Structures are given as C-alpha cells and as structure tokens.
Amino acid sequence: MKLYSTNNKDLRVSFKEAVFNSMPQDKGLYMPVEIPALDSDFIENIEKYSLPEIAYQVAATLLKDEIPVEDLKAIIEDAINFEAPAVKLDDHTFVLELFHGPSLAFKDFGARFMSRVMAYFLKDGEQLLDVLVATSGDTGGAVALGFLGVPNTRVTILYPEGKVSPIQELQLTTNGANIRAVEVKGTFDDCQALVKQAFADDELNTKFRLTSANSINISRLIPQTFYYFNTYAQLKKQGFKDVIFSVPSGNFGNIGAGLLAYKLGLPVKQFIAATNVNDTVPRFLQSGIYETKPSTQTYSNAMDVGAPSNWVRIMDLFSGNVDELKKVVTSYRFDDEETLNGIKAIDSKFDYVACPHTAIAYLAIEKFRNENPDDQSAAVFLSTAHACKFPDIFPTNIADKIEIPVQLKALESKAKHADQLSVDFESFKIYLLNG
Incomplete structure (x- = not known):
C-alpha cells in the first residue's frame, strides 16, 4: 500500500511510514494511491461473514502485503473483539450501536486497531513513540485505553477545559502509566492546532518520534x-x-471512513453528515464557500469542531468535484434545542435513550425523509457514544433509564490528574521538551 499527501500527489510513502508520521511535513493528510474495489462476490455474500472476517477482507484489500x-x-x-449491532427501531429505521467497546464510544474501533498496528511495527530498542492526540470528548478515552500499557509508547492527550463531560474527563485523566492528560484553556480547535504545530516543528521532530x-x-x-460493511x-x-447512513459529524473522520467504504465498493445510496451549530460543511454544501469559524460549545461536545481536518480527505476522494460529492452526501445542522427535542422524540417513539450526538443523526434522518417522502431505504443513524457519558443533558424521566456500565463506576474512585496549559504553542513545546 502506497500513500500520497493531499498537498502533494507525487509523494509516496508506505503504510508503516504514514502510521508513524501521521501527517506529511507539507501539512496535508495521507491518502491511498489506489483504492481497489472489493471482490464483487464478497459484497454479494457479505451477510455470510462475521465482523472480524469482514474487517480482515477490507483491511487486506487496502493494505495488501x-x-x-x-x-x-x-x-x-x-x-475488534466487540459487536456493533444495527438495532431495529421500526420497519425502515435502525440505530447502529458503536459504543460496545471498552471506552463506550465508536472511537474504540480506530484507537484499538491503530495501537495494535503501531505495537506490531515497533521494534525492541527503537526510540520511544510519542503519541499526541487532541480530543473533543471521546477520542481521548478510546486512545488512552487503546494504548494503556503498550510498551515503548507515551500518549499525551489534549482536551479543552470545561468542554468535555465529567465521565469523559475521568476517562482521560485517571489512567496514569504511559498516558498523560493536558487540560487546554481553549477549544478543541485550539488543541488540534497545537498538535498540528508540533508535527511541523523541526526541533520537536528531531528530539522525539511523534505520531x-x-x-x-x-x-x-x-x-x-x-462497521459500515458490517451494517450492510x-x-x-x-x-x-x-x-442510507446518517453520521454525527465533527472532525468528519467517521463519515470520511464511510465514504472510503463507498469507494471500496460498499453500495450506499446516501450519506447524511449531521452536525450541530458548528456547521462549516452544511454551509459549504449550500453556498459553495468553505469558511471555517471558531467552534461553539454544544450539548454534542464531540462534534464541536469549527475546522474539520478530514474534510480535505473527503474532497480528495471526489477529486475536488463538489457536484459529484453532493450526489452522495447531504448535510443538515441542528441546535441544542432541536437536539433535546430529538432525544425526547426517540424516547417517546421507540423507548430508546440516545446520546445528543445520536439524536442529531436521527433528526437528520427525519429531515431527509421529509424531503424524500417516497424513499423506502433502510435508514441507519449512528450512535457514537453511550448515553451514560452525558448525564446532565437528559430530562430526569429519560436519565433514570440509563444503566451505568461497570467500568465507569470504577472510575469514580480514581483521582484525576491533568496538567494545565494555555493555547500558546511555545508553552506546549516547552512542556513536551521538558518531558
């Protein structure tokens, strides 16, 4: 498998190099030179395969040797040792539960696979691998658990002060060992910018092996x-x-993966990018003008991203052709009041408790159906996190239905430890250099 940079189509690197370098020095993102189509017999008979078997076929097709x-x-x-069930709510509506992994969020798929790939490629005696991660909520917890105890690695998690839920913060700050948390006095976009600046800094790259x-x-x-193939x-x-897949979208990695699956041959009729008021992409698809803005805090905090990094990958998948993209992707935005109404509607209609991100994906399905009343497709909205992570969001009658998983109860007795930093890059650089 060879990859190029979205800023330099002539660049060629191996999968291993892309995994450890994360981002090219030209500040683009790595993309596969070739996206091969999965075998048609596999797609035709996909219902005969288990999730791990599907995962292997997809990974082997992309990674090759x-x-x-x-x-x-x-x-x-x-x-991938947990399930991702598509739960039927009515004849044409399904919720895809992606929160059955250890951190109770969809990020477990990516974090666990990545940590094990990195551990596989790491050789004894090699330089310590420093993993930097910015999180708006769930990524940090998944990465922390994915890398906890992995030899020869150190993970630094940056999260925005006061903008993650209490349970999410416990998942970030109570691990110890090779995991450290940094509370940044800013937004997720600030955290993400610090990480990107670190990768572009010559001195840090000389001293550390950053990914x-x-x-x-x-x-x-x-x-x-x-999980897109497995849902199909x-x-x-x-x-x-x-x-039809409706995907709660913040940094646009989740729907980006769905569109990569589509390019690999997954027959999807429509993708819906469902956002909160951080609506850079819905505005772009409506106006044709891509204009980022500072992120706004909402109930759906994992989606509070004003400058989604993965949008460049999505545009690359469609060779920059917005008209072709719009044939496959629709996007809607919803505010906090609508989100709460969505939570109540799902509870009332299906007796199902959905987190705020999941509620936004459901609202997008309903809006799409209102605009396309004759469509009889199976409509799947992604549930990206367990509802227990957002206890303060729900009305009492709904909150009382939420069962707290055992692993979260155990966190409550652990002490939080996080370092505090401003959004100034020099402060972050000094923090890293001082180890």
Missing part, C-alpha cells in the same frame, strides 16, 4: 470502514439493499 495474513488476522481479532492518534492518522480511518451485511440479511 504491508502486514502478513496471519499477523493481520491476529491484530483484528484482538482489536498522532487523531483521525488525521490513516490507521484510525481504515478500521472505521469495517446485517441489513442484507433482513432483505435490504438500499441503505
């Missing part, structure tokens, strides 16, 4: 394609062939 067959199978079986665990790392994106397999068993 980067990792030997048996080693790749072992990585997948270890990393990213954010979705800018291609090894985070690849495993997120697995589940729906195909029930007689569906036309599928």
